[in-house]
Amino acid sequence: MSVDRRLSINQGTIKHADLATALAATSAAGVPAIGLWREPVQEVGLATAATMLADSGLRFTTHCRSGFFTMPEGPARRASIDDNKVAIDEAATLAAAGADGSTAILVLVAGGLPDGSRDVIGARERVRDAIGELAPYAAGAGVTLAIEPLHPMYASDRCVVSTLGQALEIAHDFDPSVVGVTVDTFHIWWDPEVLPQIERAGREGRIATYQVCDWKTPLPADVLLSRHYPGEGVIDFGPMTRAIVDAGYTGDIEVEIFNADVWATDPHEAVRRTSAAFTAAISPHLPA
Amino acid sequence: MSVDRRLSINQGTIKHADLATALAATSAAGVPAIGLWREPVQEVGLATAATMLADSGLRFTTHCRSGFFTMPEGPARRASIDDNKVAIDEAATLAAAGADGSTAILVLVAGGLPDGSRDVIGARERVRDAIGELAPYAAGAGVTLAIEPLHPMYASDRCVVSTLGQALEIAHDFDPSVVGVTVDTFHIWWDPEVLPQIERAGREGRIATYQVCDWKTPLPADVLLSRHYPGEGVIDFGPMTRAIVDAGYTGDIEVEIFNADVWATDPHEAVRRTSAAFTAAISPHLPA
Numbered sequence: 001m002s003v004d005r006r007l008s009i010n011q012g013t014i015k016h017a018d019l020a021t022a023l024a025a026t027s028a029a030g031v032p033a034i035g036l037w038r039e040p041v042q043e044v045g046l047a048t049a050a051t052m053l054a055d056s057g058l059r060f061t062t063h064c065r066s067g068f069f070t071m072p073e074g075p076a077r078r079a080s081i082d083d084n085k086v087a088i089d090e091a092a093t094l095a096a097a098g099a100d101g102s103t104a105i106l107v108l109v110a111g112g113l114p115d116g117s118r119d120v121i122g123a124r125e126r127v128r129d130a131i132g133e134l135a136p137y138a139a140g141a142g143v144t145l146a147i148e149p150l151h152p153m154y155a156s157d158r159c160v161v162s163t164l165g166q167a168l169e170i171a172h173d174f175d176p177s178v179v180g181v182t183v184d185t186f187h188i189w190w191d192p193e194v195l196p197q198i199e200r201a202g203r204e205g206r207i208a209t210y211q212v213c214d215w216k217t218p219l220p221a222d223v224l225l226s227r228h229y230p231g232e233g234v235i236d237f238g239p240m241t242r243a244i245v246d247a248g249y250t251g252d253i254e255v256e257i258f259n260a261d262v263w264a265t266d267p268h269e270a271v272r273r274t275s276a277a278f279t280a281a282i283s284p285h286l287p288a
Numbered sequence: 289m290s291v292d293r294r295l296s297i298n299q300g301t302i303k304h305a306d307l308a309t310a311l312a313a314t315s316a317a318g319v320p321a322i323g324l325w326r327e328p329v330q331e332v333g334l335a336t337a338a339t340m341l342a343d344s345g346l347r348f349t350t351h352c353r354s355g356f357f358t359m360p361e362g363p364a365r366r367a368s369i370d371d372n373k374v375a376i377d378e379a380a381t382l383a384a385a386g387a388d389g390s391t392a393i394l395v396l397v398a399g400g401l402p403d404g405s406r407d408v409i410g411a412r413e414r415v416r417d418a419i420g421e422l423a424p425y426a427a428g429a430g431v432t433l434a435i436e437p438l439h440p441m442y443a444s445d446r447c448v449v450s451t452l453g454q455a456l457e458i459a460h461d462f463d464p465s466v467v468g469v470t471v472d473t474f475h476i477w478w479d480p481e482v483l484p485q486i487e488r489a490g491r492e493g494r495i496a497t498y499q500v501c502d503w504k505t506p507l508p509a510d511v512l513l514s515r516h517y518p519g520e521g522v523i524d525f526g527p528m529t530r531a532i533v534d535a536g537y538t539g540d541i542e543v544e545i546f547n548a549d550v551w552a553t554d555p556h557e558a559v560r561r562t563s564a565a566f567t568a569a570i571s572p573h574l575p576a
Contacts, residue, residue: 118524124480153441155478157505166480190443192412192454217445223507234444236406282318 003275003285008033008061009201010211010256011040012273019044019244023056024269029275033101033252035058036094037210038066046090050097062146062182062209062254063091067108069121069130070160081130084108085137103251104143105208107182108250109150112157123160128170131179139170139178146170146208148182151190153223164188164197180208183244184256186215186227189235195243202247210244211238211254212282220248220260228256229273230281241285253282291563292571296321296349297556298493298499298544299560302555307332311344313555316543317563320542321389323497325383326354327374334378338385346410348386349540350434350497351379357418358411358448365460369418374394380429384431391539392431395470395498397438399500400445411448417456419467420536426506427466434481436470439478441511452485452576466559468496471532472517474503477523483531498532499542500525500570508548515545520570529573541570 009019009026011034016027019040026034035054041049041063041081053060066087069080083093110127113120131145138145147167150159161167167181181201188194201207214233219226230237255274262270297314299305299322305313307328314322321398329351330338341348375394383392398415401408419433426433435455438447449455455469464472469489477481489495502521507514518525532570543562550558 113522118522120522120524121527122480150477151441152439153507153511156503159312160562162478163480169480190440190450192457193449215444219441219511222513223441234401234406234408239409243398 002279003030003032004278004286005032006251006286007031007275007278008035008059008252008253008254009271010035010062010064010272011037012064013255013257013262014270015258015263015268017248019049019052022186023052023058025271026057026058028268029074029271031271031275033061035062035064035182035254035256036060037064038090041090044240046093050093053094054097057099059252060094060102061101061107061254062103063087063094064176064256065148068111070111070126071114072126077198081133086136088134088138088141088143091143104141104247105146106138106143107146107148107209109148110159110246111159112155120155120160127161128173129172131174131274135174137179140141144177144208145179146182147179148154148184149187151187155234156200163191165193168197168201168204172204176205180206180210182211185235185237185240186209186213189215189240195229195239198240198247201248207244207247207249209251209254210249211256212278213255213257225258225260227259229257229262229277230255231277237281238285240283245285291318292574293320293539293575294373294539294541295563295566296540296542296570297317297559297562298323298352298513298542299325300352301545301550302558303546304530305555306361306514307337307340308358309555311340312347313559314346315344316556317559318512319563320561321349322350323350323353323439323544324496327380329382330422334489341374341382342385345387347540348382348390349387349542350391350393351375351382351413352396352544353436355520356399358414359402359465360414363377369473370521371420372418376422376429376431377486379431392429393434394426394431395434398447398449400443400467401450404573407449408443414416414425415449416461418462419458421478423466427463432465434470434522434566435467436472437475441474448495451479451487453481456494460492463568464493468494469501470497471495472499473523473528474501474502477503477528483527486528486531486535489556493530495537497539498537498565499544501543501545506566513546515547517545517550517565518543518558519565526573531572533573533575549561
């Protein structure tokens with residue numbers, strides 16, 4: 001089975017694998033790149049993680065994830081900003097340790113409504129403020145902050161940024177090398193504006209990372225775990241992927257699947273299945 | 289407890305009540321209006337339902353619901369178009385039977401992706417085609433078709449129309465008296481464009497009906513049943529309701545709640561609770 005040279009395994013797909021296992025499973029399958037999550041990196045420590053990543057020979061594509069800065073000013077917000085700076089440093093260190101072609105990208109999930117709040121408009125303003133506060137730090141570290149719009153079903157409890165257009169509006173005030181967007185098919189496939197907004201994201205130089213996984217119904221009881229291997233659901237990957245290509249994005253493409261069944265699969269097998277699904281569903285839409 | 293004179297109980301809130309019970313519970317609570325569902329109307333027959341409605345003295349606000357016309361041309365599509373014409377006739381008959389101020393509005397839910405299809409763009413085009421086919425019939429019957437955007441979590445299996453802007457784009461080709469939109473807070477509260485799109489809907493004369501219920505998380509296992517009494521969730525009803533008022537909408541306002549706990553409540557009690565919730569959460573934002 002050939003492996004697409006642009007495939008990156010997002011560690012969220014093999015959530016229960018520790019860092020060593022995730023790196024080994026990705027390498028063993030011949031996949032050239034990986035996106036890491038903060039918790040397994042912190043479990044071994046950043047310096048050790050960087051060494052392990054370097055030894056793996058894998059490209060590093062994104063660091064997942066930070067953000068969660070919708071709360072009003074106060075100690076919790078300060079703690080979040082400080083933690084986001086730590087995440088920026090982690091992303092820079094890991095990108096430097098990864099193989100040639102690694103990218104220093106930190107995926108940002110905005111956060112939902114603060115407890116007891118109904119002020120979604122205010123929450124969004126605080127997202128913009130937080131990014132404004134973090135942008136100089138990210139620029140200094142050479143890290144791109146990638147605002148990720150999440151599906152509107154997560155708007156209240158996880159992410160008040162729901163569309164690509166909205167993410168681009170927030171990013172607009174900042175240099176594209178410092179603030180971009182995460183384009184994840186699962187979150188935005190339903191949006192009637194998705195194709196023109198991808199085109200716009202490319203024109204504005206904002207596509208920091210492209211992530212693919214599939215959507216199908218019925219949704220599981222925990223809607224956070226409703227992501228599937230590409231090709232197993234109803235998303236038509238052709239138009240979005242071609243739009244990404246036409247928008248000039250030439251980077252790696254991550255597969256990030258939160259799914260209890262996938263997580264229960266042996267990580268080596270899950271990576272192989274991910275690679276096969278990518279080859280079947282995504283590769284045909286990429287330039288040869 | 290005073291009852292708001294613009295409140296209408298959508299029968300979906302008391303789903304397990306038959307038509308007689310629904311009418312009685314609404315009247316008994318002093319609520320002046322009701323929106324009906326097709327199944328309980330058909331259960332007694334349209335002529336009988338019209339007589340029962342007339343005897344109740346209630347205003348009739350909407351008929352729920354029809355649509356489901358995303359399938360390609362063929363017998364299933366013809367059957368759907370035919371059934372939509374029956375629904376149009378039902379809406380006209382019921383509006384004529386209701387008290388003064390009744391409105392002949394048929395709520396349309398587009399339908400999801402046809403089985404085995406990933407072509408959401410094609411499905412949307414077939415929605416437009418179906419409405420084009422039904423519009424002359426609706427005009428002849430004096431019925432307004434009210435396209436309802438549903439939350440994007442229902443995009444694949446229930447409704448490929450996900451935003452108010454998208455519904456307005458579809459409606460744009462038609463006379464506003466024939467094709468309008470349903471503005472339901474539950475489905476569109478998360479949309480960063482919701483307020484300008486309500487303003488636009490008013491400017492274009494498209495607000496056929498305004499429906500309110502609340503959103504909160506975690507979502508229940510069946511996400512279809514995740515609606516709540518106004519005030520019990522995270523929706524800020526002020527900005528949307530004031531936008532509806534500012535847009536010139538002066539009609540009745542329905543409360544439509546799909547929720548297993550609400551459905552398990554005695555219908556008389558559920559109507560009273562709905563009225564109290566409306567008075568607390570919606571009435572303060574309406575003109576005195």
